[in-house]
Amino acid sequence: MKTWLRELPKVELHLHIEGSLEPELMFSLAARNNVSLPYATVDEVRAAYDFSDLQSFLNLYYQGMRVLRTDQDFHDLAMAYLERAQAEGVVHVELSFDPQAHLSRGVELAVPFEGLTRAMRDAKRRWGMTSALIMSFLRDRDAGEAMDVLEKAAPYYELIDAVGLDSAEMGNPPAKFAAVFERAKALGIPRVAHAGEEGPAAYISEALDVLDICRVDHGVACLEDAEVVARLRESQIPLTVCPLSNVRLKVVQAMTDHPLPAMLEQGVKVTLNSDDPAYFGGGVLENYIACFEAFDWDRDLFRQLAGNAIEVAFMPEERRSELLARLSAC
Numbered sequence: 001m002k003t004w005l006r007e008l009p010k011v012e013l014h015l016h017i018e019g020s021l022e023p024e025l026m027f028s029l030a031a032r033n034n035v036s037l038p039y040a041t042v043d044e045v046r047a048a049y050d051f052s053d054l055q056s057f058l059n060l061y062y063q064g065m066r067v068l069r070t071d072q073d074f075h076d077l078a079m080a081y082l083e084r085a086q087a088e089g090v091v092h093v094e095l096s097f098d099p100q101a102h103l104s105r106g107v108e109l110a111v112p113f114e115g116l117t118r119a120m121r122d123a124k125r126r127w128g129m130t131s132a133l134i135m136s137f138l139r140d141r142d143a144g145e146a147m148d149v150l151e152k153a154a155p156y157y158e159l160i161d162a163v164g165l166d167s168a169e170m171g172n173p174p175a176k177f178a179a180v181f182e183r184a185k186a187l188g189i190p191r192v193a194h195a196g197e198e199g200p201a202a203y204i205s206e207a208l209d210v211l212d213i214c215r216v217d218h219g220v221a222c223l224e225d226a227e228v229v230a231r232l233r234e235s236q237i238p239l240t241v242c243p244l245s246n247v248r249l250k251v252v253q254a255m256t257d258h259p260l261p262a263m264l265e266q267g268v269k270v271t272l273n274s275d276d277p278a279y280f281g282g283g284v285l286e287n288y289i290a291c292f293e294a295f296d297w298d299r300d301l302f303r304q305l306a307g308n309a310i311e312v313a314f315m316p317e318e319r320r321s322e323l324l325a326r327l328s329a330c
């Protein structure tokens, strides 16, 4: 089964590229850029990845990304991830990045855009791997700052497939970003948002109502509210679920407690993703394998999940047809 899962054409829809920074690369970029790290060894870094909740992870996530300074750094980060993903049988990746976390360190917007898109083009040329770019806003900062970033990104609108919303969810409801998402909509930019990861099911409906999103990132809290579940089932709005992330951030205690089987039973359209693979124990394939080990799902179910992701990805229709045909041959 594991070999078959590797060969399955998988699509990654929920990936924070800064969360793909492996400790080895963190050290080499720190040396390249003269950035000091509060760790002596790679093992010390890994030992620090023992999280009690989302905030305890975010603290290390923002600290780690301080080593990213130049477009070459962003290129090398993305290339390293895309190469690992390719080896796991991932055929299309949607990379999200957090420009505000870089701007506040004096790293201009052009830097991540240039480095990330160069890596995306390289991956297409080398492996035929396709990708999309999601520019995310930090919900624990002022909405005005997010609006400024959206306006500042005008020279790059052609490169942006969607805008997103991430970082600390509790106390930062979707409605705080109503004006920013309205502006993105007016610009014709599709919208996604984290909702119902640590926050309540009400944030999922609020994100759908106020931000007019086409996908919900996480959304695992939906089961708290039968009306939200019914709405997700009827609309077939997809959820980008990240099971290993939910375990590592203590959203659930163990894989066997994960709400994925219940969500599927209720007819919610789910996909499997990695979130921050360097911090949470692996990429997309590991998430598929963890589900197999916890739930003993059969090939048909994994085909359905991989198919859901292909159906809702930001990709040209021709590529979608090609991948759906490859999937049905599996």
Ligand SMILES: Nc1ncnc2[nH]cnc12
Pocket: 016, 019, 054, 061, 166, 167, 168, 194, 197, 245, 275, 276
């Ligand atoms: N799991 C997560 N939730 C919210 N914001 C994030 N940024 C990176 N990973 C995140």
Ligand SMILES: [Zn+2]
Pocket: 014, 016, 166, 194, 217, 275
């Ligand atoms: Zn996420």
